[in-house]
Amino acid sequence: MEQDNHQKYNRPTIKDLASELNTSSSTISRALRGHHTISDAMIQKVRDLAKLRNYSVNRSAANLRSGSSMTLGVIVPRINRDFFSNCIAGIEEIAKSAGYSVLISQSHDNILDESEIIKTMIEGNVSAVLISVAIKTSNVKHIEQLDKVGIPVVFFDRAMDDSKYCKVVIDDLKGAYLATKHLLDMGYKRIAHFAGDMNLMIYENRMAGYEKALKEYGVKIDPTIISTNTLTFENGQEQIKQFMQLKKAPDALFAASDFSALGALIYLKSIGTNIPKDFGVVGFSNETFTSFVSPNMSTVNQHSLDIGRNAAKVCLNILESPSKFNMINHVIIEPTLIVRESSQRIVLNNK
Amino acid sequence: MEQDNHQKYNRPTIKDLASELNTSSSTISRALRGHHTISDAMIQKVRDLAKLRNYSVNRSAANLRSGSSMTLGVIVPRINRDFFSNCIAGIEEIAKSAGYSVLISQSHDNILDESEIIKTMIEGNVSAVLISVAIKTSNVKHIEQLDKVGIPVVFFDRAMDDSKYCKVVIDDLKGAYLATKHLLDMGYKRIAHFAGDMNLMIYENRMAGYEKALKEYGVKIDPTIISTNTLTFENGQEQIKQFMQLKKAPDALFAASDFSALGALIYLKSIGTNIPKDFGVVGFSNETFTSFVSPNMSTVNQHSLDIGRNAAKVCLNILESPSKFNMINHVIIEPTLIVRESSQRIVLNNK
DNA sequence: CTGAAAGCGCTAACAT
DNA sequence: ATGTTAGCGCTTTCAG
Numbered sequence: 001m002e003q004d005n006h007q008k009y010n011r012p013t014i015k016d017l018a019s020e021l022n023t024s025s026s027t028i029s030r031a032l033r034g035h036h037t038i039s040d041a042m043i044q045k046v047r048d049l050a051k052l053r054n055y056s057v058n059r060s061a062a063n064l065r066s067g068s069s070m071t072l073g074v075i076v077p078r079i080n081r082d083f084f085s086n087c088i089a090g091i092e093e094i095a096k097s098a099g100y101s102v103l104i105s106q107s108h109d110n111i112l113d114e115s116e117i118i119k120t121m122i123e124g125n126v127s128a129v130l131i132s133v134a135i136k137t138s139n140v141k142h143i144e145q146l147d148k149v150g151i152p153v154v155f156f157d158r159a160m161d162d163s164k165y166c167k168v169v170i171d172d173l174k175g176a177y178l179a180t181k182h183l184l185d186m187g188y189k190r191i192a193h194f195a196g197d198m199n200l201m202i203y204e205n206r207m208a209g210y211e212k213a214l215k216e217y218g219v220k221i222d223p224t225i226i227s228t229n230t231l232t233f234e235n236g237q238e239q240i241k242q243f244m245q246l247k248k249a250p251d252a253l254f255a256a257s258d259f260s261a262l263g264a265l266i267y268l269k270s271i272g273t274n275i276p277k278d279f280g281v282v283g284f285s286n287e288t289f290t291s292f293v294s295p296n297m298s299t300v301n302q303h304s305l306d307i308g309r310n311a312a313k314v315c316l317n318i319l320e321s322p323s324k325f326n327m328i329n330h331v332i333i334e335p336t337l338i339v340r341e342s343s344q345r346i347v348l349n350n351k
Numbered sequence: 352m353e354q355d356n357h358q359k360y361n362r363p364t365i366k367d368l369a370s371e372l373n374t375s376s377s378t379i380s381r382a383l384r385g386h387h388t389i390s391d392a393m394i395q396k397v398r399d400l401a402k403l404r405n406y407s408v409n410r411s412a413a414n415l416r417s418g419s420s421m422t423l424g425v426i427v428p429r430i431n432r433d434f435f436s437n438c439i440a441g442i443e444e445i446a447k448s449a450g451y452s453v454l455i456s457q458s459h460d461n462i463l464d465e466s467e468i469i470k471t472m473i474e475g476n477v478s479a480v481l482i483s484v485a486i487k488t489s490n491v492k493h494i495e496q497l498d499k500v501g502i503p504v505v506f507f508d509r510a511m512d513d514s515k516y517c518k519v520v521i522d523d524l525k526g527a528y529l530a531t532k533h534l535l536d537m538g539y540k541r542i543a544h545f546a547g548d549m550n551l552m553i554y555e556n557r558m559a560g561y562e563k564a565l566k567e568y569g570v571k572i573d574p575t576i577i578s579t580n581t582l583t584f585e586n587g588q589e590q591i592k593q594f595m596q597l598k599k600a601p602d603a604l605f606a607a608s609d610f611s612a613l614g615a616l617i618y619l620k621s622i623g624t625n626i627p628k629d630f631g632v633v634g635f636s637n638e639t640f641t642s643f644v645s646p647n648m649s650t651v652n653q654h655s656l657d658i659g660r661n662a663a664k665v666c667l668n669i670l671e672s673p674s675k676f677n678m679i680n681h682v683i684i685e686p687t688l689i690v691r692e693s694s695q696r697i698v699l700n701n702k
Numbered sequence: 703c704t705g706a707a708a709g710c711g712c713t714a715a716c717a718t
Numbered sequence: 719a720t721g722t723t724a725g726c727g728c729t730t731t732c733a734g
Contacts, residue, residue, distance in 0.1 A: 009501030061711035063411040085431035150360030412727035
């Protein structure tokens with residue numbers, strides 16, 4: 001029988017395939033999924049027909065019946081950051097290999113959007129949620145909605161300071177420590193710090209690493225050259241301008257964000273500062289542009305792909321464990337320092 | 352009654368709410384959706400209880416029954432490009448205001464992934480698909496799968512050269528023309544061109560715009576300073592190196608991609624070329640980094656947010672029209688040239 | 703304005 | 719190895 005124009009868009013169901021093969025829809029369902037109790041011959045026959053008739057499964061029906069969507073929900077502040085898109089790539093890699101789909105959403109660093117997304121994910125019955133929280137997310141009420149309905153949550157990178165949740169983070173303290181220590185080793189004396197939002201553990205830890213290195217080298221911590229909420233290009237430009245007008249201006253910068261570090265670097269160049277001779281800069285995240293900009297920017301590599309992969313693995317562990325909520329996983333990834341031109345000067349004799 | 356630990360994760364259904372209010376599930380369903388035949392008092396009562404019981408709708412069930420997912424599927428090559436993430440932002444804005452969700456997927460510029468994603472979207476019964484095709488997508492077989500099941504498709508930016516589909520594109524020819532004309536006006540004499548994949552209309556058109564400007568100024572087109580498939584940073588670096596070794600090396604570049612333009616710019620700086628005095632560079636897309644790099648890079652603004660908005664609008668038009676496939680929409684967005692340092696030199700007298 | 707009943711397409715006990 | 723049956727949670731006629 002030829003295609004019927006009257007029902008051109010009526011997609012075939014397993015029932016249709018079943019009647020065409022004089023068998024039952026359970027057999028079709030099983031055959032399509034390669035169930036072991038179905039004969040190879042039947043599997044072949046069913047799959048051939050399915051292809052011929054252009055059959056595709058109705059996920060809504062399958063999800064409804066089985067109670068499982070085989071989908072991981074991923075929430076990030078924004079998708080156009082290399083860091084996050086790499087995390088997502090890592091998640092996709094592991095999820096796909098385990099038969100899960102990935103649903104990507106961005107909160108735009110907005111807690112209302114984040115809340116909304118979580119609601120949608122609950123409605124969609126995602127198997128688990130992997131989240132890097134919005135910057136202003138200081139309470140976890142909307143995240144607890146997931147607990148209430150039994151959906152596991154794994155935090156990555158930007159985690160809440162609540163040890164009852166699984167998380168995959170880098171050792172931010174160490175990353176910041178390495179960066180600051182490196183600047184000190186290069187002979188810089190007054191190292192400024194652009195921190196982030198102190199709500200977030202990651203920025204707290206980066207600050208702590210900065211302070212640890214200074215202490216270790218006997219350098220006094222000077223609050224006048226530390227600023228918080230300095231994460232964007234614009235904020236970085238603005239802030240460094242102010243710092244450079246101080247009587248005791250800094251001669252180096254460790255920024256918790258590549259973007260604000262870039263803002264500083266561009267400003268300093270515009271006023272004729274020689275980088276790295278007179279001023280050293282180290283950022284954080286290894287955004288692609290850090291290797292393009294001139295001078296190339298030193299930065300801390302967070303191994304974003306690994307963060308994503310590990311977050312997905314933790315997630316799958318939970319999903320496959322019988323008692324889903326008895327295992328708390330805290331994975332910590334080691335950051336590495338990438339030294340480029342912006343901080344690599346010949347060490348001065350008068351160090 | 353207190354929470355029952357035995358069924359802690361049994362999410363309430365409309366049936367549960369119905370029995371608690373001594374009404375029917377149809378009434379609950381209608382009330383939750385604000386159906387006009389339900390009294391305001393009842394609507395209030397139902398919504399209050401729903402909130403109290405932490406009810407959330409089961410989308411799988413709703414989709415299955417209603418046959419509509421109210422979801423727009425979006426497929427882009429990669430999400431970590433400002434251009435695409437802005438398009439997505441535009442789509443999200445319009446979709447959300449019309450009550451649609453957005454499902455984001457990336458093809459990684461891989462036709463197999465793209466095919467796979469389309470399959471998944473069909474299974475998920477998305478209402479429509481908005482796609483910017485993978486670079487190697489020269490046949491539309493996998494896209495025709497969508498037609499077969501009656502899912503409308505809207506192309507944006509990277510469209511197939513097949514007028515039966517709706518598309519939202521910029522006037523690439525004009526953008527390229529403006530860029531090249533500008534370089535000529537600045538007195539550059541030998542303008543090279545980094546083109547993209549000639550499968551894609553956008554790159555074909557950019558090439559055409561480049562040629563149009565040259566012809567208009569009586570400059571002969573020289574294939575030795577035109578290269579194709581030069582879209583990445585690395586390719587740009589490599590290619591400009593070769594061009595600069597020619598006997599008749601170019602003194603300017605119009606690149607169809609900001610990334611390859613950046614590669615060229617960085618290489619030229621590394622060999623001491625003075626930009627823009629001795630060499631002019633114009634890119635394409637207005638990626639964020641173009642305004643950071645030094646010298647700032649001139650580029651063509653594609654108005655990515657508008658592309659996304661328009662693509663979503665075209666999509667909604669189709670979905671709301673009774674005869675979904677009788678309207679072909681071709682929207683063309685006007686690009687604008689952004690002149691920055693990399694091409695803005697004092698016009699020489701010997702022009 | 704509300705209720706009863708049917709069924710979307712699929713999966714999974716249970717039967718054979 | 720396959721068929722029968724029930725039902726996931728919702729929406730939607732159709733009837734009051």
